[in-house]
Amino acid sequence: MIYTVNNELRTTILDDGTAEEKLAEILILMNDKTFGQREAASIVGGRGRLYRLIEAGKIRTDKPTNKQNGKWFCNASDVLRHAVVIYRKPRKIKRNEKANNKRATA
Known part of the structure; x- marks a missing residue:
């Protein structure tokens, strides 16, 4: 599955609720801060x-x-x-x- 986040193409989605997934989400959200x-x-x-x-x-x-x-x-x-x-x-x-x-x- 392909989706965009902060104008970057992402090819995978981590959706298993692990700590690695949460860390990746935090780093993606903080990229423009x-x-x-x-x-x-x-x-x-x-x-x-x-x-x-x-x-x-x-x-x-x-x-x-x-x-x-x-x-x-x-x-x-x-x-x-x-x-x-x-x-x-x-x-x-x-x-x-x-x-x-x-x-x-x-």
Whole structure:
């Protein structure tokens, strides 16, 4: 069966309700959406990784204005394709012992 999605011809339809089907549908729907540079960097795992993916041609970007501080627009489908989950330990809270001692005696 042939059908069109976002002006692209598709020859197969995944209709078995699997996770792969849902992921494919999400990526197709997000193809015409964009993320800003900071949002895209937080999704792919950092600004350095985002720059490497852009240089490798794996993430399509657009910068409509040719100004230094112009906003970048990264293709949402490409960004989600390279998403990474980063597990970090919670930061330890540094406490000032002198201030705590003063409060305890007062």
